[in-house]
Amino acid sequence: MFVGKFNLVLACILFSILLSFDGIGGPYFLGRFTDFLTAGDYISGTWTTVQWLAFLMLIALSQALQRYFLAKIRTQVRIELKAQELTKASARPRLGAASGYLASITTEVTQIDERIVASLLTFVYCLLQTAVTFSFLMMLDVPVGLIFVGLGFIPVLVPRLSAKWLKEATLNWQGENQRFVNQLDDFLKGRKLLSRFQALLPGQTRVMSQLNHSESAYLQMELKQQIANTLVSLLYVGALLVGLLLGIQSVMAGRLTVGALITIYMAADRVISPLMTCIQLYNNMSATQPLLDKIMQPVQAEKSHLELVRGEKQALIQVQDGTVGYPNRPLIKGLNLQLNLGEKILLQAPSGSGKSTLIQTLMGEIPLLEGKVSLNRDALPSDEGSWFGMVEQAPFVFNLTLGENLSLGLDYRSEEMEMALQAVGLAKFADPESLARVLGGDQQILSGGELKRLEVARALLFKKPILLVDEALSGLDAQAAKALNQVLRQYPGLVIDIEHHITSDLISQYDRVLTIRDGYLEEIRA
Incomplete structure (x- = not known):
């Protein structure tokens, strides 16, 4: 999918690297600001706020440029995938219902764009933010940082248990949606005949019945993805709270300042949260992979038997x-x-x-x-x-x-x-x-x-x-x-x-x- 887009992908990754420093900036400036206020040093606190604002402006610019290049990549991939389906239809004009290609071009490519292309590039950004923030966290306090991060890895178990479940739901929706497109195509092409014999109502009923099946399958697919994502979120929040309680013990013992604990807590969140996002993105990509496999099948032209x-x-x-x-x-x-x-x-x-x-x-x-x-x-x-x-x-x-x-x-x-x-x-x-x-x-x-x-x-x-x-x-x-x-x-x-x-x-x-x-x-x- 990304062949021939090296410059766009490189630009997207470079601005993703800059954007990933948001995992350091927020925790760092908030921790310093808290310590300055606690110590009554309001001048340093004000100067820290100005620096923080400049940093946020740099992050906002990086985010805008990263989204721009991401949008360019997604646009080109959508065009190429749709063109590939058109090429398949052209190479095999006598095989395959038109509605099958129509469903691929109008619906399935959109799913691939949203759940694989965008997810994959966001996945890379989240990994970058995790790596940058984890390095920063280890420089602050290794034991407390490792406790936060270690507990945060517990939700990783969820996608291993849900990947097959999600794929089955996607394949079921794909089949039901294809049947709906076929029935809709038949109804639209044959509505003159149905009208001539006063059979429009049964025809509409068949289409609506299949539409309900398709939407029900889509709802099941979305519901299963939400269940998997909710389990991840619950485990993630629980892990952070346990880590925070352990960090409070270090503050009470005088090993950490309140500002340092806030910095570690927020930095750990910027390590774990992107990882949780990666897991959710992985769920999306796993569920949508069958659609991509179908579209990426090589084009086989019909051969003449003469x-x-x-x-x-x-x-x-x-x-x-x-x-x-x-x-x-x-x-x-x-x-x-x-x-x-x-x-x-x-x-x-x-x-x-x-x-x-x-x-x-x-x-x-x-x-x-x-x-x-x-x-x-x-x-x-x-x-x-x-x-x-x-x-x-x-x-x-x-x-x-x-x-x-x-x-x-x-x-x-x-x-x-x-x-x-x-x-x-x-x-x-x-x-x-x-x-x-x-x-x-x-x-x-x-x-x-x-x-x-x-x-x-x-x-x-x-x-x-x-x-x-x-x-x-x-x-x-x-x-x-x-x-x-x-x-x-x-x-x-x-x-x-x-x-x-x-x-x-x-x-x-x-x-x-x-x-x-x-x-x-x-x-x-x-």
């Missing part, structure tokens, strides 16, 4: 003796298939037959159970990983401008985007004003069919040699379906269109028609 081979320029994708499906659930067996450049192929099959799984396999997202799927590298652009365009049944729209939705933020000229829109029959949006209009939310200006044509335009803009279409014609009226089908036929690459229901006049427009029957791929028309 093999690149050299072959005839016409043959773009080949499957040999393939079995498509999932472990213990094969869907398509004995698959031998060759798809050629420029072909327009229709795959028509009932739901559950494996057609979507077949497409994912051809894209390299799912491995074959048996056999081999290969791409002809001689017929593809050199930039690996950018060969497939996709037209979804329900296209995703970013809350960005039409131009940004089309280019996905990459550097394409307006003229290129306008040409792509014109090529798919969206000429009415091929102008600078339309490209600057915001889509998404309540700003939608495109119909369902136009959104699907926008996806084809994006594939054209990005020059994808292969276009996969996932039931894009479903849900469109006859005119819109015919218009989209015409756009697909004119696409300058291989088109694989998956449809469940399609009219016979549109079927005739494809070069080849495939279907799946009884677990085997059959070619109806070539």
Whole structure:
């Protein structure tokens, strides 16, 4: 977490060292002030007060600068942890629910920042203050000082007994919070459907029920941390009182002045109190460690299951003796298939037959159970990983401008985007004003069919040699379906269109028609 932040960490530690001298200053000046007043030396007492004030100003300045550098470190760590989660989501776009990454970025990183990053740097400061003050204490009176400090170590037993307990509470809250985020995400995405069937109340009830579970788990986590911290505080106060009683005996015997006892008492407190804070911080860090372990797991990019081979320029994708499906659930067996450049192929099959799984396999997202799927590298652009365009049944729209939705933020000229829109029959949006209009939310200006044509335009803009279409014609009226089908036929690459229901006049427009029957791929028309 602190890699690349050496200067900030060093500055924070340097000002922490200066700030740690507060453990000496307060006890020292108060002890001297008490002895001067007891002796009636008011001039020296006044001068001591002036010195004390100057010292406090130096401490206040050190504290302000220490907090400034600490805030800078925390800001950078938060940004890096959130960026790491975004990188994971980008490296594995097909794996992991969006709500999981959302919970990590919005909630868990905040927990890590507060309970590990801030706690760790404060932990270092407390250790520094303990070391500085203990050295000062030993210079005053070794026996009495050791009694105070020795009794103060009794509370150290608490974290050894509570660490496992606290970790279990944190893991429980983490699981409950993730389930709440998942349910909330489902409710927000599906509230239109729930409203249509008058089922909003049950949906809200489910979310609120899980919210109660999540908050209850959070309360349990906080309660257990407070119990552990309270035990530490009680033992700490008891130890100081016992030490104070023993110190009074030394004053009565004439071995210490009242001011010296106050100095030792306060200095011992500045040794023990930071140690108790360290224990509490350790509890916080132990409880939050599972969250950090999860986020710090190395990023593993999804790997493609496609093999690149050299072959005839016409043959773009080949499957040999393939079995498509999932472990213990094969869907398509004995698959031998060759798809050629420029072909327009229709795959028509009932739901559950494996057609979507077949497409994912051809894209390299799912491995074959048996056999081999290969791409002809001689017929593809050199930039690996950018060969497939996709037209979804329900296209995703970013809350960005039409131009940004089309280019996905990459550097394409307006003229290129306008040409792509014109090529798919969206000429009415091929102008600078339309490209600057915001889509998404309540700003939608495109119909369902136009959104699907926008996806084809994006594939054209990005020059994808292969276009996969996932039931894009479903849900469109006859005119819109015919218009989209015409756009697909004119696409300058291989088109694989998956449809469940399609009219016979549109079927005739494809070069080849495939279907799946009884677990085997059959070619109806070539």
